[in-house]
Amino acid sequence: xxxxxxxxxxxxxxxxxxxxxxxxxxxxxxxxxxxxxxxxxxxxxxxxxxxxxxxxxxxxxxxxxxxxxxxxxxxxxxxxxxxxxxxxxxxxxxxxxxxxxxxxxxxxxxxxxx
Amino acid sequence: xxxxxxxxxxxxxxxxxxxxxxxxxxxxxxxxxxxxxxxxxxxxxxxxxxxxxxxxxxxxxxxxxxxxxxxxxxxxxxxxxxxxxxxxxxxxxxxxxxxxxxxxxxxxxxxxxx
Numbered sequence: 001x002x003x004x005x006x007x008x009x010x011x012x013x014x015x016x017x018x019x020x021x022x023x024x025x026x027x028x029x030x031x032x033x034x035x036x037x038x039x040x041x042x043x044x045x046x047x048x049x050x051x052x053x054x055x056x057x058x059x060x061x062x063x064x065x066x067x068x069x070x071x072x073x074x075x076x077x078x079x080x081x082x083x084x085x086x087x088x089x090x091x092x093x094x095x096x097x098x099x100x101x102x103x104x105x106x107x108x109x110x111x112x113x114x
Numbered sequence: 115x116x117x118x119x120x121x122x123x124x125x126x127x128x129x130x131x132x133x134x135x136x137x138x139x140x141x142x143x144x145x146x147x148x149x150x151x152x153x154x155x156x157x158x159x160x161x162x163x164x165x166x167x168x169x170x171x172x173x174x175x176x177x178x179x180x181x182x183x184x185x186x187x188x189x190x191x192x193x194x195x196x197x198x199x200x201x202x203x204x205x206x207x208x209x210x211x212x213x214x215x216x217x218x219x220x221x222x223x224x225x226x227x228x
Contacts, residue, residue: 003156033216033217035219040151040202040222040224041221041222042204042219042220042221042222043117043204043206043217044219045216045217045218045219048215048216088157090157098209099162099170100145100147100162100164100171100215100217101147101148101159101162101170101172102149102159102207102217103159104149104156104157104158105156106156107156107157111191
């Protein structure tokens, strides 16, 4: 399977704590994206990091990318109960040609306890 | 701008029937992708349409097909439904450009096959 792997599969933390989730992928990429999904609904785009970037910030989110290890991490600082959701990394394929096809990871289910 | 819309939101069918799902992308978006999400297989890419042409296709049987109209609205069809087709079907649209953009997802159509 082309699918990426994420760990942990599930994470439970207290409000105010930081949450870190990791993603590994298999092929060379142009960019890597992180998405959030609440309770089996549509996905919401969080952040995109290009293959020539190593770190990117957006509000309470920090994403790192290590293309040599084919891995990425998403850090959510000062978590809130509203951050409870599933988080997915998604990659395109460098050799994929003109396409928006994404390959998703297996996801991390984050539960933030109030 | 209005978001990506999908109809219907919920659908119950029986084995052997066929189903058509509809997706209206964000105005101005010409790329529409479809994904299937199941607990066992996760998020899997079905196909992508761009300017009424299928630009990429995932590893699904020929029972799964789609099309895109001149107004960029897209439909996907599943014929001869099987129990394993029960899933959340998500469509996503992307802004103009070739690739590497964030995708905007609709709320999904929850298909149950009995």
